[in-house]
Amino acid sequence: MTYDIKGKTAIVTGSARGIGKCICSDLLKKGANVVVSDTAEDVGNETTAEFQKEFGESRVVFIRCNVTKEEDLQNLYSKAIATFGYVDIVVNNAGILNEENWKLMMEINVTGLIRSCQLALDNMSTKNKGKGGVVVNLASVAGLMAGEGSKVYHASKHAVYGYTRSQYLTQGTDNVRFNCVCPFLVDTALAQDWDNSNRTFLTSDLIEKLKAHMLKTEDIAEAVIFLIEDESNAGKAYLVTPFQKWDYYEQPSVLPF
Numbered sequence: 001m002t003y004d005i006k007g008k009t010a011i012v013t014g015s016a017r018g019i020g021k022c023i024c025s026d027l028l029k030k031g032a033n034v035v036v037s038d039t040a041e042d043v044g045n046e047t048t049a050e051f052q053k054e055f056g057e058s059r060v061v062f063i064r065c066n067v068t069k070e071e072d073l074q075n076l077y078s079k080a081i082a083t084f085g086y087v088d089i090v091v092n093n094a095g096i097l098n099e100e101n102w103k104l105m106m107e108i109n110v111t112g113l114i115r116s117c118q119l120a121l122d123n124m125s126t127k128n129k130g131k132g133g134v135v136v137n138l139a140s141v142a143g144l145m146a147g148e149g150s151k152v153y154h155a156s157k158h159a160v161y162g163y164t165r166s167q168y169l170t171q172g173t174d175n176v177r178f179n180c181v182c183p184f185l186v187d188t189a190l191a192q193d194w195d196n197s198n199r200t201f202l203t204s205d206l207i208e209k210l211k212a213h214m215l216k217t218e219d220i221a222e223a224v225i226f227l228i229e230d231e232s233n234a235g236k237a238y239l240v241t242p243f244q245k246w247d248y249y250e251q252p253s254v255l256p257f
């Protein structure tokens, strides 16, 4: 079965630029209404104006939201619902890499994402008279492997992966499908933060090798659209690297029963 994006409404957090902006563009091309959301209000308004010029003002709005602020997240969902009637799709994309201010990074990458998932469930779950929906979380290959140069960032993405997989276990009662996407390095501003964080740990040779294989934002947007449309693998991570065919990432269960 293919989930039909046309006519649906999507929120994408952290989507003023980078991967999130590309995801919004692809959702709009698929016929969705889109809420561009970010803490960077000026850039967010510029991005939204660009999209409105191409897709029409009625299909895309900007709602400022700092995902570390509970009231901002609640306002994001209530304004999106007031504007479009319902939120069918949420892409939790907002994220940073800042090993120095690792508490803020965990607030954004983990706490903010989990709170947004909870609000998505509150509004979408068929247990709460919702119509169901889809949530895609931005994890990373860093959520599936160790990384000496950005240890807390890797921890934050392991948390996104674990939380998303766990949501699957109750997907049947909520009718809200969760997946996460695990991209390799992508050529955005945040990848430069990764470079800066890792210079003192990784050899230049390894960094250059890794950066020589960076993905484009369009690649991740394509993967997110695939995940939204593919209803067959709820709860799974989708690994997107230049080294192998993009596919769902399976890990063995540790339980013998």
Ligand SMILES: NC(=O)C1=CN([C@@H]2O[C@H](COP(=O)(O)OP(=O)(O)OC[C@H]3O[C@@H](n4cnc5c(N)ncnc54)[C@H](O)[C@@H]3O)[C@@H](O)[C@H]2O)C=CC1
Pocket (backbone or CB within 6 Å): 013, 014, 015, 016, 017, 018, 019, 020, 037, 038, 039, 040, 065, 066, 067, 068, 093, 094, 095, 096, 108, 138, 139, 140, 141, 182, 183, 184, 185, 186, 187, 188, 189, 190, 191
């Ligand atoms: N760039 C890469 O190599 C990879 C990135 N990712 C993940 O993809 C997501 C997007 O990353 P990029 O597009 O590369 O980064 P980016 O830095 O280009 O864009 C991130 C956006 O999030 C916004 N943001 C930051 N803090 C926020 C907050 N508190 N509330 C709301 N918005 C906030 C920023 O203003 C920015 O517009 C992140 O979760 C990142 O961890 C995953 C794998 C690879």
Ligand SMILES: CC/C=C\C[C@H](O)/C=C/C=C\C=C\C=C\C(=O)[C@@H](O)C/C=C\CCC(=O)O
Pocket (backbone or CB within 6 Å): 096, 097, 139, 140, 141, 142, 144, 145, 146, 147, 148, 149, 183, 184, 185, 186, 190, 191, 192, 193, 194, 202, 210
């Ligand atoms: C958000 C900032 C931009 C990029 C981070 C992004 O999420 C993607 C990262 C992609 C690749 C990271 C690779 C890191 C490699 C290392 O740190 C290696 O030194 C790890 C060495 C062994 C790991 C073995 C294992 O865990 O299997």
